Amino acid sequence: xxxxxxxxxxxxxxxxxxxxxxxxxxxxxxxxxxxxxxxxxxxxxxxxxxxxxxxxxxxxxxxxxxxxxxxxxxxxxxxxxxxxxxxxxxxxxxxxxxxxxxxxxxxxxxxxxxxx
Amino acid sequence: xxxxxxxxxxxxxxxxxxxxxxxxxxxxxxxxxxxxxxxxxxxxxxxxxxxxxxxxxxxxxxxxxxxxxxxxxxxxxxxxxxxxxxxxxxxxxxxxxxxxxxxxxxxxxxxx
Numbered sequence: 001x002x003x004x005x006x007x008x009x010x011x012x013x014x015x016x017x018x019x020x021x022x023x024x025x026x027x028x029x030x031x032x033x034x035x036x037x038x039x040x041x042x043x044x045x046x047x048x049x050x051x052x053x054x055x056x057x058x059x060x061x062x063x064x065x066x067x068x069x070x071x072x073x074x075x076x077x078x079x080x081x082x083x084x085x086x087x088x089x090x091x092x093x094x095x096x097x098x099x100x101x102x103x104x105x106x107x108x109x110x111x112x113x114x115x116x
Numbered sequence: 117x118x119x120x121x122x123x124x125x126x127x128x129x130x131x132x133x134x135x136x137x138x139x140x141x142x143x144x145x146x147x148x149x150x151x152x153x154x155x156x157x158x159x160x161x162x163x164x165x166x167x168x169x170x171x172x173x174x175x176x177x178x179x180x181x182x183x184x185x186x187x188x189x190x191x192x193x194x195x196x197x198x199x200x201x202x203x204x205x206x207x208x209x210x211x212x213x214x215x216x217x218x219x220x221x222x223x224x225x226x227x228x
Contacts, residue, residue: 044218059215095214
């Protein structure tokens with residue numbers, strides 16, 4: 001059973017360009033979460049999605065960032081007009097449908113974004 | 117006051133040592149407690165979780181919770197070089213939210 005997959009693993013962008021990060025959840029998982037890990041910082045929640053719905057985007061910056069999880073295909077985290085401060089590791093996690101007592105989230109390997 | 121405090125280390129110990137990793141938290145509504153392990157350049161993986169105050173043991177790992185002090189610990193016995201990683205405490209979603217709240221992580225190196 002393949003784990004959470006993210007691609008690309010490394011992404012280099014120049015200031016002002018767009019970054020698209022993709023995440024395929026584990027088989028059978030319908031919940032996707034995005035977290036950001038800045039250097040020397042812990043993981044910070046960004047957004048929680050279910051298929052075709054954004055459930056909680058309280059951790060998303062107000063501008064330039066968006067996320068989607070379409071009916072078909074991977075979840076996408078999109079960052080427009082990137083700035084140097086966006087350089088970080090972005091992790092995707094997935095979990096099975098609600099009903100479990102504990103929300104165990106399974107993490108992917110991350111995409112390391114570097115903005116030049 | 118920060119919601120979660122965790123000493124980032126780094127922590128360096130010789131092989132075979134007992135390691136103690138700790139977090140404090142301020143939200144008394146947290147009902148269960150997690151420890152994630154993150155190897156360099158990898159995603160975090162759930163190591164242990166526990167619901168109640170007291171100890172939970174899994175092999176060489178023991179998770180300890182003191183709800184009255186809002187203090188959690190992870191102990192590693194007979195530490196191995198393969199335990200070298202960053203250990204993050206994590207706390208569960210609250211009030212319908214699904215977001216995990218993480219500590220900054222403690223970087224541990226176990227020297228052979």
